[in-house]
Amino acid sequence: MPELRKDPILNRWVIISPDRGKRPQDFPAPTKKLHKGICPFCRGNEKSTPPEILAFRPENSHPNSPDWTLRVVSNKFPALRIEGEMDRSDDGLYEKMNGIGAHEVIIESPDHQADLDLLPVGRIEDTLLAFKLRMLDLKKDPRFQYILIFKNDGEAAGATLEHTHCQLIALPIVPELVRGEITGAQRYFDSKQRCIFCDIVSLEKKTRLRIVTQNERFITLCPYAPRFPFEMWLLPQFHSDRFEDCDAQDLSQLAGLLKESLMKMRVALGEPAYNFVLHTSPMNGNNGRHYHWHIEIMPKLTKMAGFEQGTGFYINPVLPEVAAETLRNTKV
Amino acid sequence: MPELRKDPILNRWVIISPDRGKRPQDFPAPTKKLHKGICPFCRGNEKSTPPEILAFRPENSHPNSPDWTLRVVSNKFPALRIEGEMDRSDDGLYEKMNGIGAHEVIIESPDHQADLDLLPVGRIEDTLLAFKLRMLDLKKDPRFQYILIFKNDGEAAGATLEHTHCQLIALPIVPELVRGEITGAQRYFDSKQRCIFCDIVSLEKKTRLRIVTQNERFITLCPYAPRFPFEMWLLPQFHSDRFEDCDAQDLSQLAGLLKESLMKMRVALGEPAYNFVLHTSPMNGNNGRHYHWHIEIMPKLTKMAGFEQGTGFYINPVLPEVAAETLRNTKV
Numbered sequence: 001m002p003e004l005r006k007d008p009i010l011n012r013w014v015i016i017s018p019d020r021g022k023r024p025q026d027f028p029a030p031t032k033k034l035h036k037g038i039c040p041f042c043r044g045n046e047k048s049t050p051p052e053i054l055a056f057r058p059e060n061s062h063p064n065s066p067d068w069t070l071r072v073v074s075n076k077f078p079a080l081r082i083e084g085e086m087d088r089s090d091d092g093l094y095e096k097m098n099g100i101g102a103h104e105v106i107i108e109s110p111d112h113q114a115d116l117d118l119l120p121v122g123r124i125e126d127t128l129l130a131f132k133l134r135m136l137d138l139k140k141d142p143r144f145q146y147i148l149i150f151k152n153d154g155e156a157a158g159a160t161l162e163h164t165h166c167q168l169i170a171l172p173i174v175p176e177l178v179r180g181e182i183t184g185a186q187r188y189f190d191s192k193q194r195c196i197f198c199d200i201v202s203l204e205k206k207t208r209l210r211i212v213t214q215n216e217r218f219i220t221l222c223p224y225a226p227r228f229p230f231e232m233w234l235l236p237q238f239h240s241d242r243f244e245d246c247d248a249q250d251l252s253q254l255a256g257l258l259k260e261s262l263m264k265m266r267v268a269l270g271e272p273a274y275n276f277v278l279h280t281s282p283m284n285g286n287n288g289r290h291y292h293w294h295i296e297i298m299p300k301l302t303k304m305a306g307f308e309q310g311t312g313f314y315i316n317p318v319l320p321e322v323a324a325e326t327l328r329n330t331k332v
Numbered sequence: 333m334p335e336l337r338k339d340p341i342l343n344r345w346v347i348i349s350p351d352r353g354k355r356p357q358d359f360p361a362p363t364k365k366l367h368k369g370i371c372p373f374c375r376g377n378e379k380s381t382p383p384e385i386l387a388f389r390p391e392n393s394h395p396n397s398p399d400w401t402l403r404v405v406s407n408k409f410p411a412l413r414i415e416g417e418m419d420r421s422d423d424g425l426y427e428k429m430n431g432i433g434a435h436e437v438i439i440e441s442p443d444h445q446a447d448l449d450l451l452p453v454g455r456i457e458d459t460l461l462a463f464k465l466r467m468l469d470l471k472k473d474p475r476f477q478y479i480l481i482f483k484n485d486g487e488a489a490g491a492t493l494e495h496t497h498c499q500l501i502a503l504p505i506v507p508e509l510v511r512g513e514i515t516g517a518q519r520y521f522d523s524k525q526r527c528i529f530c531d532i533v534s535l536e537k538k539t540r541l542r543i544v545t546q547n548e549r550f551i552t553l554c555p556y557a558p559r560f561p562f563e564m565w566l567l568p569q570f571h572s573d574r575f576e577d578c579d580a581q582d583l584s585q586l587a588g589l590l591k592e593s594l595m596k597m598r599v600a601l602g603e604p605a606y607n608f609v610l611h612t613s614p615m616n617g618n619n620g621r622h623y624h625w626h627i628e629i630m631p632k633l634t635k636m637a638g639f640e641q642g643t644g645f646y647i648n649p650v651l652p653e654v655a656a657e658t659l660r661n662t663k664v
Contacts, residue, residue, distance in 0.1 A: 093532065158634075
């Protein structure tokens with residue numbers, strides 16, 4: 001059973017997940033290339049994954065048959081387990097609880113060669129709709145505090161399978177970084193009675209220094225203090241703390257801007273490995289006034305080194321104004 | 333001029349260092365191998381580095397001549413600059429200051445094939461003495477709040493040069509992670525009137541579950557909630573918040589335990605790339621009662637992926653009790 005453990009100094013939680021664990025000799029010093037055998041995410045290999053939780057397929061098509069355009073399945077090697085109780089325990093100095101959670105995979109296309117940003121906008125919209133539907137379903141489970149959706153694309157970004165996919169992890173705690181964002185946003189709201197993200201969008205539209213692209217309802221910009229070169233944030237221009245409140249029109253506009261932003265990154269940077277993460281409000285708590293959901297896109301161009309790990313203090317070699325200008329001027 | 337910038341939401345500072353910056357096409361999607369040309373850190377190539385700040389060499393040997401065993405030089409591509417004023421400025425939403433700081437390289441051996449842990453203990457002691465001497469010197473500069481010493485060993489750990497070396501960065505702010513440790517340690521002290529690190533050492537010696545190795549004055553253990561598989565912390569068994577207060581006997585004992593810990597990692601894990609970072613007290617502030625310096629050793633066995641980046645929440649596939657047992661039983 002995996003465990004969640006809290007560092008007593010930083011109050012930083014980690015997942016200890018020995019079932020994903022390896023013996024020392026399983027960690028080759030030079031990193032392995034992505035697995036090139038049979039791909040469990042390809043059309044026709046539906047039996048290689050756990051049964052589907054959600055799929056977009058024609059009416060009358062059978063679950064787990066090859067006739068699909070998008071599938072959501074449980075992760076075969078989950079970091080957290082869906083069954084069980086939390087069993088939080090505290091022995092004085094140390095604190096832990098069972099690693100209860102959900103870990104799912106959203107396979108955006110049956111085609112092994114597909115890339116999310118090269119799919120038609122309608123299919124990207126389907127992907128975002130799948131995010132929303134899975135969130136709404138998992139929110140019913142009172143054990144979960146937070147649902148994180150993210151994408152690791154490419155080996156350098158931590159992907160272990162080449163076939164395009166996103167991941168969803170439902171957690172029994174609110175992760176430190178999200179909690180930090182919420183605390184910061186709350187502090188700002190308490191002093192100014194405004195949403196800090198809304199103020200950022202408004203300031204960025206005034207200076208235009210760090211805007212990458214925008215449409216009617218969404219905007220992509222390089223943040224003022226980015227951790228990574230060419231980091232982008234995609235935010236709604238309207239105030240909303242919960243991604244899952246998006247309606248069909250929002251998802252359509254979001255799909256268009258996500259596609260454009262990722263394609264600009266692809267063209268400007270030469271198809272880099274990348275991650276994106278969706279930050280939305282925790283399940284519980286009253287964050288409607290001060291928090292603002294968004295997607296953080298991080299091309300994988302530099303390595304985390306001792307300095308960053310040792311300080312939580314990132315060295316970024318590219319000014320966001322330069323990154324934004326490059327991306328803004330990239331035609332896709 | 334590099335800049336320090338603070339994210340207004342998380343209060344997280346980053347260095348924006350455009351002089352280290354690259355054009356998009358300079359970021360190859362598959363990572364470059366380490367540079368194989370002339371090595372500026374090898375004996376005989378002393379002119380390829382900035383002039384030495386400190387060196388261990390025989391009496392009567394000239395500075396920057398080939399006759400040395402350890403050299404400290406400025407980083408030729410510094411993340412921060414030593415000259416100038418801080419010029420902190422605040423435009424309401426955003427805040428920044430000049431990237432003032434020092435960035436030095438400690439070359440532990442003139443031999444290109446050397447590895448820190450394979451050097452004789454006396455030479456490792458020299459390395460630790462160089463850390464201390466540079467710290468004591470840089471502490472005289474009132475602009476600096478923190479001195480971080482770390483090692484990136486191997487390409488996967490972020491090293492750009494193969495020749496063994498450590499780095500030192502003097503910062504005008506206290507990094508977030510160190511500040512977090514200090515805040516946590518202060519909170520514990522306020523409630524229990526004891527140092528949390530001392531309590532951890534004491535508890536770990538009682539259970540012996542996570543001890544890797546120890547000697548009279550120091551101990552290496554796998555922390556209870558490690559971020560990375562086989563992560564180790566090396567701590568003094570006596571209470572001290574400042575590494576630079578170590579006397580000659582401490583440094584000698586520390587060198588022995590550092591060598592043994594790194595060699596165990598090398599043998600158990602097959603010469604992995606790794607990072608270590610030295611966490612000591614900031615320049616200012618009164619942390620003598622509650623903080624406790626230590627070295628964090630992190631073999632580079634997994635990649636930071638979207639999940640970790642998106643949450644500050646690490647997934648670690650190896651229980652620290654298993655890691656500690658493996659390392660403890662590894663003969664070196």
